[in-house]
Amino acid sequence: MAQAFTKAMARNIFYGGTAFFFLLFLALTFQTHSVVPQRDNHQAISDLVAKGKQVWEEHDCIGCHTLLGEGAYFAPELGNVYKRFGNSTDAIKAFIASRPENGVPGRRSMPQFHLSDEELTAVAEFLKYVSGIKTSRNWPPTPQG
Amino acid sequence: MKYQSQQVAKLYFIAAIGLFVGQILFGLIIGAQYIWGDFLFPQLPFNQARAVHTNLLIVWLIFGFMGAAYYLVPEEAETDLVMPWLARLMFWIFLAAGAATILGYIFLPYADLAKLTHNELWPTMGREFLEQPTITKLGIVVVALAFLANIGLTILKGRKTVINLVLMMGLTGLAVFFLFSFFNPTNLVWDKYYWWWVVHLWVEGVWELILGSILAFILIKTTGVDREVIEKWLYVIIAMTLITGIVGTGHHYYWIGTPEFWQWWGSIFSAMEPIPFFMMTVFAFNMVNKRRRNHPNKAAVLWALGTAVMAFLGAGVWGFLHTLAPVNYYTHGTQITAAHGHMAFYGAYVMINLAMISYAMPLLRGREAANSNRSQVWEMWGFWLMTISIVFITLFLTAAGILQVYLQRFSDNPMPFMEAQSKIVLFYDLRELTGLVFLIGLVVYIASFFVGAKEAEAKTDGEEVVTA
Numbered sequence: 258m259a260q261a262f263t264k265a266m267a268r269n270i271f272y273g274g275t276a277f278f279f280l281l282f283l284a285l286t287f288q289t290h291s292v293v294p295q296r297d298n299h300q301a302i303s304d305l306v307a308k309g310k311q312v313w314e315e316h317d318c319i320g321c322h323t324l325l326g327e328g329a330y331f332a333p334e335l336g337n338v339y340k341r342f343g344n345s346t347d348a349i350k351a352f353i354a355s356r357p358e359n360g361v362p363g364r365r366s367m368p369q370f371h372l373s374d375e376e377l378t379a380v381a382e383f384l385k386y387v388s389g390i391k392t393s394r395n396w397p398p399t400p401q402g
Numbered sequence: 403m404k405y406q407s408q409q410v411a412k413l414y415f416i417a418a419i420g421l422f423v424g425q426i427l428f429g430l431i432i433g434a435q436y437i438w439g440d441f442l443f444p445q446l447p448f449n450q451a452r453a454v455h456t457n458l459l460i461v462w463l464i465f466g467f468m469g470a471a472y473y474l475v476p477e478e479a480e481t482d483l484v485m486p487w488l489a490r491l492m493f494w495i496f497l498a499a500g501a502a503t504i505l506g507y508i509f510l511p512y513a514d515l516a517k518l519t520h521n522e523l524w525p526t527m528g529r530e531f532l533e534q535p536t537i538t539k540l541g542i543v544v545v546a547l548a549f550l551a552n553i554g555l556t557i558l559k560g561r562k563t564v565i566n567l568v569l570m571m572g573l574t575g576l577a578v579f580f581l582f583s584f585f586n587p588t589n590l591v592w593d594k595y596y597w598w599w600v601v602h603l604w605v606e607g608v609w610e611l612i613l614g615s616i617l618a619f620i621l622i623k624t625t626g627v628d629r630e631v632i633e634k635w636l637y638v639i640i641a642m643t644l645i646t647g648i649v650g651t652g653h654h655y656y657w658i659g660t661p662e663f664w665q666w667w668g669s670i671f672s673a674m675e676p677i678p679f680f681m682m683t684v685f686a687f688n689m690v691n692k693r694r695r696n697h698p699n700k701a702a703v704l705w706a707l708g709t710a711v712m713a714f715l716g717a718g719v720w721g722f723l724h725t726l727a728p729v730n731y732y733t734h735g736t737q738i739t740a741a742h743g744h745m746a747f748y749g750a751y752v753m754i755n756l757a758m759i760s761y762a763m764p765l766l767r768g769r770e771a772a773n774s775n776r777s778q779v780w781e782m783w784g785f786w787l788m789t790i791s792i793v794f795i796t797l798f799l800t801a802a803g804i805l806q807v808y809l810q811r812f813s814d815n816p817m818p819f820m821e822a823q824s825k826i827v828l829f830y831d832l833r834e835l836t837g838l839v840f841l842i843g844l845v846v847y848i849a850s851f852f853v854g855a856k857e858a859e860a861k862t863d864g865e866e867v868v869t870a
Contacts, residue, residue, distance in 0.1 A: 264630060267637035268564075274645040282648045285667060289595070292661040297591040307588040312579050314528025314586075320449025325658045326735030327594065328530055333434070333819035334735060346739040358444065365439030365820070368447045372511065387590055393665065396657035398732060399816035 298389035309383025320365070323402075325392065333364065334402025339381075341400050346381035353377060357390035369381045403765040405476040407483035412766045413493050414469030415759045419848065421462035422752075424504070426841055428455040433837050436830040446508065451561055453507045453533040459747065460531065461500045466755030467576075468549055471569060473762045474619045477552045479560025485552050492548045499541040503534055525586055529597055532583045536681060539583055546577040559865075564633040565622075568640060568674045569615035575608030591659040600614060604652045606717075610643040613713070613754045614682070620706045620761050621686065626694035642678035650675050654723050657734055665727035672725040676718030679750075686710035691828075696862040699772035701781040701850075705757035708789060712749025720745050720796065732811050737803035737826075745796040748788075756785075763851070769859055774856030780846055787843025794836045803827035 313319075318335070319328040325336040343347040353370065354377060360366035372380070403409070432451045434441045442451070476483050482487060506515045512528070519535035521527045534542070550573060557566045582599040617654065618636045622629055633675045650669025685708050697703060720742040724733040733739070760781065764773045809822040815827075 262634075264564075264634040264637065267634045267641065270642070271637045271641035274641045275648070278645050279646045282651065284650070285652070285664075286595075288663070289655075289660055290563055293591055293659065293818055297589055297659050298546050298786070300501045301591055302588055310520070310588050310590070314525060315513050315521055316454065317449045317528050317533060319451050319510040319528060320512070320533070321447075323735040325590070325594065327654075327658070328735070329449065329452055330735065330740055331432075331452070360443040363438065363440055365435070365448070365823075366443060368444055369513075390591060390659040392655075392657050392659055393662050394731060396731065396734070398811045401810050401816045401818050401822075 296390070296391035298386055301386040303382070304378050305382045306386045308376075309379035309381070309386075312372065312380040313383055316370055324387065325390070326396065332367065334397055335384055336387055336390070336392070337397055337400065339385045341402070345368055346378070346385055349381040349384055350363050350374075350377040353380070403477075403762075404480075405482045407486040407489075408473050408762075409766060410483065410486050410489040410493070411469040411762060413700035414465050414472060415766075417497055418462045418465040418469060418492070418755060419759070419829065421458050421465065421500070423844060423848070425455055425458035425462060426837075426844055428452075428847075430456065430834065430837050430841065433830070433834040437834060445835050450507050450512055451488040453510055453512075453857060456505055456531055456717045457507070457533060458504060463751050463755060464576075465496070466758065467573065467616075470612075470616050470758040470762075471549075471553050471573060473766070474616070475556050475566055475569070476560075478563045478566045478619070479557050481551060481556060484555045484559060487730070488548055488552050490553075492545050495541070496545045499545075501540055507533070507536070519597060524584070526584055529583075529593070531601060532597070536537050536584075539580075542580065543577070545629075546580065550574060550577055554869075560699065563629075564636060565615045565619050567613050568618075569635060572608045572611030572613075572615065575611065576604060579603045579608065594658045595655070595660065598651055599653045602654055603648070605746075606647045606650060607644065609751065610647065610678065611640050613709075614640050614643070615683065615711065615752055616754050616758050617686065617706060620702060620757055621689045623693065623705050623761060624697040624699065624706065625689045626697075626726035627689045627692050632689065634691075635681075639681050639685060642674075642681060646671050646674040646677060650802070653727075653730065656730055669726045673722060675725070676714065676722050678702050679714040679718035682713045697771065698860045698862045699761060699778070699862070701773070701778045701785070702757060702761040704782055704785055705760045708752035708785060709749060709757055712745065712753055712789060712792075714748035714749070714797070715793075716742065716745030716747070717787050720800075732807045733803065736806050736810075737799045738807065739803075741796045741799035741803055744799065745792055748792045753789075764859075772860045773850070774854035774857035775859055775860045777850050778860055780850035780853045784847025784850055787846060788840050789843075791836050791840035791843060795833050795840070798829045798833040798836065802826045802833075805829070 321329050323330065323334045326334065338349065339346070355370060356367045356369045358369045366383040428451050430811065431442065432448055432455055435448050435451070456539055457717045472483060472489055514529050515535060519537050519538060524536045526539055557570055577602050582596050585596050587593050614636050617633050622625065622632050627667060650672035651746060652664040653672040655664035655668055690703060690707060724738050724742065726729050764771065806822055809817045809825055810819060
């Protein structure tokens with residue numbers, strides 16, 4: 258680098274740039290907070306949905322599935338599973354409840370979690386709530402996730 | 403090694419390598435589960451094995467960073483570590499907590515681990531990479547605070563250098579942004595939004611400060627180039643990192659219920675994220691070309707140059723590949739992401755740790771400057787086997803990802819997920835085979851610590867090189 262460009266200048270760009278762009282990021286976050294309530298389906302959040310999210314988390318569902326595209330890539334996307342299952346929480350519950358204990362020979366299988374009926378309902382309601390979040394361009398691109 | 407207290411770094415480096423082995427073994431297990439879906443089922447379901455793979459990675463990289471800090475901070479500050487006993491104590495606490503958590507992932511159903519650790523009191527579990535029980539997370543905070551106090555006070559006591567300052571900022575940022583892991587609202591949009599403040603602001607933010615400062619340290623030591631020059635480069639690189647990387651977080655805010663404007667901010671800023679990585683490559687090669695001496699530790703120089711190149715390819719190029727919103731619309735959450743993740747983590751963070759270990763370990767083990775020639779030859783074989791393997795793993799996953807996107811999202815009749823997976827299993831076979839080569843590379847790398855240990859140190863070709 259040219260001699261005219263000194264270490265002090267580089268340092269100032271670092272501190273100034275970091276401060277400026279972090280503040281910009283905070284401003285964009287602030288703006289996000291004002292817009293998200295129109296699209297996050299928060300009106301659907303109930304105690305049951307909260308319970309469902311906890312069931313979701315305590316079985317580490319994200320360790321195989323993606324949810325709105327984030328998670329592991331071993332099992333299907335679930336952000337739109339409610340719609341894929343014909344807008345039916347019962348179908349979701351039935352699927353989870355019917356997983357075979359010892360899996361399917363040679364194939365990937367979801368574990369049998371022995372969820373109670375209340376837990377099944379809760380996690381299905383959670384997935385229903387997620388499907389109501391308005392994502393940009395209605396991501397995922399297809400019903401298959 | 404100039405200060406006795408630097409010796410604590412050795413513990414951290416040994417633990418890091420041990421956990422690295424575990425990470426790779428579990429990588430092979432989950433890679434096998436992609437091929438044979440019922441492998442180890444139901445004893446070890448994919449999600450638990452994957453948590454072991456990813457969490458071991460994170461933990462061993464942090465062990466490595468801590469070891470690097472304990473080694474280089476006293477040397478830069480020109481004073482002994484203020485509390486070497488605390489560094490030792492925290493090592494055992496961190497190792498025990500980490501091991502207990504990993505064993506929990508392996509031997510307990512995850513829901514039982516959640517119950518055992520009373521996740522309901524403060525639910526933070528079950529989010530990707532943050533699977534640790536809340537009590538483990540609290541332990542991590544305690545260890546981090548003790549660690550920061552130790553190196554912070556050492557820095558305050560001694561000589562202030564840019565390298566120490568940047569490293570301290572990176573490590574402080576690591577601890578501060580980890581605090582967002584305790585924030586877990588029911589509202590999924592906000593859960594995800596702030597989850598990225600840990601994950602993105604770590605790996606595409608403050609960790610790059612750690613990477614940059616360690617790389618700068620190694621280059622000063624091995625090339626003898628003037629500190630002023632290296633520090634100026636370091637400032638420019640980390641400036642570009644944070645200028646592009648902070649707002650670049652927006653590339654995670656395309657499809658999670660956040661507003662459309664993020665598609666512009668995220669695309670534009672993250673498209674510039676390769677710039678600091680490219681500068682790092684130019685920097686490393688420039689400094690080595692301008693070297694004032696030939697350092698006898700050729701392996702360390704190889705790792706330093708390797709990390710500069712591979713970080714650019716993995717984080718820079720493979721990141722750019724799917725970072726623009728119109729592309730990411732199709733690739734988000736597919737094997738493309740996995741491809742990028744593997745080469746970026748290896749190139750940027752695995753290799754910088756191995757570079758530091760390569761530089762410091764001979765000194766910690768009582769050598770003047772370097773291991774014997776034979777030991778270095780083994781180490782460099784390890785370097786090439788692991789690095790070439792990760793390149794091919796990335797290429798195979800990229801191929802799998804392109805096909806997955808086409809079959810599942812792009813074609814006229816989108817296929818269900820599992821059907822699409824069955825069409826691309828060939829690439830999972832190839833990935834697993836390449837993973838075995840990686841493991842061989844790792845074994846060769848570890849063997850290099852024992853081979854030629856009693857032989858004389860490698861010598862330089864010439865004492866001084868002519869400076870241009």
